[in-house]
Amino acid sequence: MKGFLISFEGIDGSGKSTQARKLYEFLKEEGYEVSLYRDPGSTPLAEQIRELIINYAMDPITELLLFESARSSLVWEKIFPDLTSGKIVIVDRFIDSTTAYQGYGREINLGTVSILNHIATRGRKPDLTFILNLPLELALHRLKEQKTKFEEPNYLKRVRDGYLQIFYSEKERDIRLIDASRSEEEVFEEIKTITLGKLKVL
Numbered sequence: 001m002k003g004f005l006i007s008f009e010g011i012d013g014s015g016k017s018t019q020a021r022k023l024y025e026f027l028k029e030e031g032y033e034v035s036l037y038r039d040p041g042s043t044p045l046a047e048q049i050r051e052l053i054i055n056y057a058m059d060p061i062t063e064l065l066l067f068e069s070a071r072s073s074l075v076w077e078k079i080f081p082d083l084t085s086g087k088i089v090i091v092d093r094f095i096d097s098t099t100a101y102q103g104y105g106r107e108i109n110l111g112t113v114s115i116l117n118h119i120a121t122r123g124r125k126p127d128l129t130f131i132l133n134l135p136l137e138l139a140l141h142r143l144k145e146q147k148t149k150f151e152e153p154n155y156l157k158r159v160r161d162g163y164l165q166i167f168y169s170e171k172e173r174d175i176r177l178i179d180a181s182r183s184e185e186e187v188f189e190e191i192k193t194i195t196l197g198k199l200k201v202l
């Protein structure tokens with residue numbers, strides 16, 4: 001498969017959506033064919049699943065399966081066709097969110113999470129992943145009132161540590177740990193440089 005898949009990861013408030021949008025706009029300006037999606041979401045079905053996850057209290061496994069269903073829909077209906085036509089695809093959250101939140105955070109068996117990630121994505125991994133890393137206090141401060149059910153501090157600490165575990169353990173992938181405590185512009189400068197470097201050698 002041609003194309004290039006970039007994922008943005010990190011806890012809520014780390015700046016994923018901000019940076020994913022900036023990279024999308026920048027690459028479009030540069031003349032690249034590029035799409036921007038959010039996971040869960042970005043297909044009618046996946047957006048409905050996203051609403052279910054937000055609006056219902058549920059056990060961790062039900063939640064995990066809904067996340068994977070939404071991902072499967074996004075991968076099959078949008079990401080695969082785009083990659084096949086040679087586009088750059090940017091996703092705001094992807095497989096590592098499930099490993100960090102459902103695996104490390106909710107403490108579901110990591111092997112189980114990994115198998116379900118593999119099923120939902122048909123084994124397609126991102127070509128480049130940015131983990132936006134910042135201290136919990138700073139993320140919570142940035143979010144202020146917009147807290148969701150995923151933001152209790154102890155749970156979030158496991159999630160943040162989970163992202164670091166992913167960074168240190170998945171050596172076969174290209175994962176970049178980005179210091180997200182800097183200004184939007186400084187963070188973007190690094191992301192832009194890394195991305196252009198990767199695209200040039202394709």
Ligand SMILES: Nc1ncnc2c1ncn2[C@@H]1O[C@H](COP(=O)(O)OP(=O)(O)O)[C@@H](O)[C@H]1O
Pocket residue numbers: 010011012013014015016017018019142143180181182183184185187
């Ligand atoms: N580098 C930054 N410094 C300060 N505030 C930021 C920075 N990046 C994003 N923000 C702000 O923090 C909040 C969360 O950013 P957002 O991109 O939505 O994060 P995420 O998608 O990871 O939850 C937003 O209000 C955003 O404007």
Ligand SMILES: [Mg+2]
Pocket residue numbers: 016017018092
């Ligand atoms: Mg966001």
